Amino acid sequence: MTAYPLLELIETPADLRQLDRKQLPQLAQELRNFLLNTVSQTGGHFASNFGAIELTIALHYVFDTPNDRLIWDVGHQSYPHKILTGRRKRMNTMRKKEGLAGFPKRDESRYDAFGVGHSSTSISAAHGMAEAFKLKGSPNKAIAVIGDGAMTAGQAFEGLNNAGDHDANVLVILNDNEMSISPNVGALSNYLAKLLSGGLYNSVRKSGSYVLDAIPPIRELAKKTEEHVKGMLTPGTLFEEFGFNYIGPVDGHNLDTLVTTLSNIKKLKGPQFLHVVTRKGEGYKLAVADPTKYHAVTPFVPENGMENKTGKLTYTQIFGNWLCDMAAQDERLVGITPAMREGSGLVRFAEEYPQRYFDAGIAEQHAVTFAAGLACEGYKPVVAIYSTFLQRAYDQLVHDVALQNLPVLFAIDRAGLVGADGPTHAGAYDISFLRCIPNMAILAPADEDECRQMLYTGFMHNGPVAVRYPRGGGPGTAVQEAMTAIPFGKGEIRREGLRGAILAFGTPLAAALQAGEELGLTVANMRFVKPLDETLVLELAQNHDWLVTVEENAIMGGAGSAVLECLCANGVNIPVLQLGLPDRYVEHGEQKEQWAECGLDAAGILAAIQKRFG
Numbered sequence: 001m002t003a004y005p006l007l008e009l010i011e012t013p014a015d016l017r018q019l020d021r022k023q024l025p026q027l028a029q030e031l032r033n034f035l036l037n038t039v040s041q042t043g044g045h046f047a048s049n050f051g052a053i054e055l056t057i058a059l060h061y062v063f064d065t066p067n068d069r070l071i072w073d074v075g076h077q078s079y080p081h082k083i084l085t086g087r088r089k090r091m092n093t094m095r096k097k098e099g100l101a102g103f104p105k106r107d108e109s110r111y112d113a114f115g116v117g118h119s120s121t122s123i124s125a126a127h128g129m130a131e132a133f134k135l136k137g138s139p140n141k142a143i144a145v146i147g148d149g150a151m152t153a154g155q156a157f158e159g160l161n162n163a164g165d166h167d168a169n170v171l172v173i174l175n176d177n178e179m180s181i182s183p184n185v186g187a188l189s190n191y192l193a194k195l196l197s198g199g200l201y202n203s204v205r206k207s208g209s210y211v212l213d214a215i216p217p218i219r220e221l222a223k224k225t226e227e228h229v230k231g232m233l234t235p236g237t238l239f240e241e242f243g244f245n246y247i248g249p250v251d252g253h254n255l256d257t258l259v260t261t262l263s264n265i266k267k268l269k270g271p272q273f274l275h276v277v278t279r280k281g282e283g284y285k286l287a288v289a290d291p292t293k294y295h296a297v298t299p300f301v302p303e304n305g306m307e308n309k310t311g312k313l314t315y316t317q318i319f320g321n322w323l324c325d326m327a328a329q330d331e332r333l334v335g336i337t338p339a340m341r342e343g344s345g346l347v348r349f350a351e352e353y354p355q356r357y358f359d360a361g362i363a364e365q366h367a368v369t370f371a372a373g374l375a376c377e378g379y380k381p382v383v384a385i386y387s388t389f390l391q392r393a394y395d396q397l398v399h400d401v402a403l404q405n406l407p408v409l410f411a412i413d414r415a416g417l418v419g420a421d422g423p424t425h426a427g428a429y430d431i432s433f434l435r436c437i438p439n440m441a442i443l444a445p446a447d448e449d450e451c452r453q454m455l456y457t458g459f460m461h462n463g464p465v466a467v468r469y470p471r472g473g474g475p476g477t478a479v480q481e482a483m484t485a486i487p488f489g490k491g492e493i494r495r496e497g498l499r500g501a502i503l504a505f506g507t508p509l510a511a512a513l514q515a516g517e518e519l520g521l522t523v524a525n526m527r528f529v530k531p532l533d534e535t536l537v538l539e540l541a542q543n544h545d546w547l548v549t550v551e552e553n554a555i556m557g558g559a560g561s562a563v564l565e566c567l568c569a570n571g572v573n574i575p576v577l578q579l580g581l582p583d584r585y586v587e588h589g590e591q592k593e594q595w596a597e598c599g600l601d602a603a604g605i606l607a608a609i610q611k612r613f614g
Helices: 021-042 047-051 053-062 079-093 122-136 154-166 187-197 199-213 216-233 237-241 255-266 285-289 315-329 347-352 364-376 387-402 419-424 430-435 448-460 509-519 534-543 559-569 591-597 602-613
Strands: 069-072 142-147 170-176 245-251 272-277 333-337 357-359 380-386 409-413 441-443 465-468 492-495 500-505 522-525 528-530 546-554 576-581
Touching: 021 047, 021 053, 021 079, 021 255, 047 053, 047 285, 053 079, 053 142, 053 170, 053 255, 069 122, 122 142, 122 154, 122 170, 154 170, 237 245, 245 255, 255 272, 315 333, 315 347, 315 380, 315 409, 315 448, 333 364, 347 357, 364 380, 364 387, 380 387, 387 409, 387 430, 409 448, 430 441, 430 465, 430 528, 430 546, 430 559, 441 448, 448 465, 492 509, 500 509, 500 534, 500 602, 509 522, 509 602, 522 534, 528 559, 534 559, 546 559, 546 602, 559 576, 576 602, 591 602
Parallel strands: 069 142, 142 170, 170 272, 245 272, 333 357, 333 380, 380 409, 409 465, 441 465, 500 522, 500 546, 546 576
Antiparallel strands: 441 528, 492 522
């Protein structure tokens, strides 16, 4: 007998809608068991997906997906959705090369209404779709499922403000998964949600407003009374002010309540806001106890849970250790993160220096300008941020930090290719978009110790500095405890050779050295993208027949482009081969597979040089 008798009947949500409502709890349990078995083998986002199982079932059961559009914010909770929309048999390929993506992806399934990876975009996208339905005269709904953490971002409120003002048929579901199911989210609250979403309450509410329109003072009093009564029981007044009809909070693990409430909401017109409370990791006690640890997992044994990783230090850990060591030496240092304490390596710093630790929430724009304000008052802010997330604060970086030449250090994690998370999280453009900004310095460490020393170098510089380093570990270079500033804007020769020279920027140095050894070439560790070591570039051009630039960034506008600009400005005509990330999105897979695909491993560098120069 199969372990998933109901789940295996479902290839599309249409099959799900054929089930009796009483069968849904069993389906939820089967889905939870299936998810545990698959994610424990492939790795991926875990706790948030476990918490969204009942909500996912209810949404596909009630709404006519894919005709009704379902948009998942960030995408950390979309695995149950993938399973119920025809991808169950491919879940063992999750986040692997040529397998399923870890996030919703439009060209993967027609049920993925909007591709995501960054947070707080769902409401804006759902509003756009709802307005499109209105223009077409379509009765279909647009549903945005957004986590509570994503509600800290400004774009979420921009979307709410605009959608509420246009009276579109959009449903925003706040999946509140940071708080436990408190006593008020029980029978009374569930009953209240059914009442507030039902036809009787809404018809009375609407007709009452028509009657009271003729008596403005009484209408205003009634409105305030209604808000007061709802405010005593629910936190919905804020969302009502945005123009949404607030319903909830409801227990996000109670399928009966979810299906009834969503069925009622489906009949309503205009902007609706449903507050659902769930538990991260629901159904797997280890994840419930430590949802942060189980947010994203590597393969593990379900019976025992995750084991703590051991082995060589990652770049993230090197940054975290440096931050604490630097804070002990300089009281001006403050650490800032846009809701990425664990991912960016700030856990220890937050514990040891709580007064100097600031989590800005998922609000990258605010985080950067906040850092600028601190710098104006004599502090030395360190903004720990992923390369791909820094893109969201570009205007603030230009106008609020660089234009004023403020000493803010950007510790840019996940620079380059990131493996299983794919193109939404790849730091492929930071060199290109930072290099053109006046006053900005860009440092690219090639190994673990150089990362520590460059962070120190950047911190001591009196101006904006970005130190970019990749996901995961490096070549295994021992990290020196002593911190020594690297000569600013100076590279170094790491291998002397003949004919050609490889100019490596950052982590590709190890592969460049292998290729250089094979071909007998000079290899330079350039270290600084900006200011570029022009003296070294011109010296290498004078003493060699051709040059090769290697970087883990987009070729266009990258470090190789800086070398070409230097040569052109000095009237030097020499063949240059630029190696880097291609002008396309590199799909998910292991980092080694991605490097090989882009020709940035030793074999790829070797082959490219031989093809071009013989």
